[in-house]
Amino acid sequence: MGTLSEKSIEKLELPAVLELLAGQAACEDAKARCRSIVPETDIDEIRLLQAQINPHLLYNTLDSALFLIEQNDMNSAAQILTELSNFFKLSLQAGNRIVPISKELAHITSYLNLQNLCRGKNFSLEVLGEEQLLSYPILQMLLQPVVENAVLHGFEGNDPDGTITIA
Numbered sequence: 001m002g003t004l005s006e007k008s009i010e011k012l013e014l015p016a017v018l019e020l021l022a023g024q025a026a027c028e029d030a031k032a033r034c035r036s037i038v039p040e041t042d043i044d045e046i047r048l049l050q051a052q053i054n055p056h057l058l059y060n061t062l063d064s065a066l067f068l069i070e071q072n073d074m075n076s077a078a079q080i081l082t083e084l085s086n087f088f089k090l091s092l093q094a095g096n097r098i099v100p101i102s103k104e105l106a107h108i109t110s111y112l113n114l115q116n117l118c119r120g121k122n123f124s125l126e127v128l129g130e131e132q133l134l135s136y137p138i139l140q141m142l143l144q145p146v147v148e149n150a151v152l153h154g155f156e157g158n159d160p161d162g163t164i165t166i167a
Contacts, residue, residue: 057114057148058084064118076117083113091141102134105166108147112164115151121161123151128167 024166061084090107112123125147147164155162159167 043155057087057111061114061118080114080117081115083110086110087114097140098137101138102142104138104140105134107141108166109145111144111148112151113122121151121155123155123161124163125165126165128165 061080065077065080065084068074068080087110088105089105090110105125109125112125115121115123144152147166150164151162
């Protein structure tokens with residue numbers, strides 16, 4: 001949620017402005033609570049875990065793309081590499097450690113797309129909840145490792161299809 005400029009406020013009616021300001025304040029409040037709940041040492045530990053997750057995914061995904069290139073399936077290889085690029089762009093998030101829930105869900109969707117492309121699966125993501133929560137802040141990569149664990153262990157040896165529900 002961006003900040004309101006004086007110019008944008010002029011175009012809105014007072015109740016709408018008050019609602020936007022309340023939403024902005026709630027979002028800033030939630031960010032402050034996140035920062036106060038998670039000590040800097042824990043955030044360093046989270047970053048270390050994140051650094052361990054990404055190389056493993058990178059190696060496996062590049063191996064899948066290389067195999068497809070060797071099989072002359074350039075379109076599938078290009079899809080994998082495009083999705084891998086998207087995944088890492090979302091992972092970096094311009095260095096922000098706190099992101100809106102919508103960005104974390106986009107990151108999870110990108111991860112599932114990679115799994116579907118590389119493993120020949122058909123995983124889907126179902127998100128239950130109010131749409132207004134999508135702008136609330138969350139620690140970056142808080143949910144993605146949980147979804148990764150569900151994919152790697154929860155669906156292991158089962159049907160190639162599966163739905164992961166976040167409520």
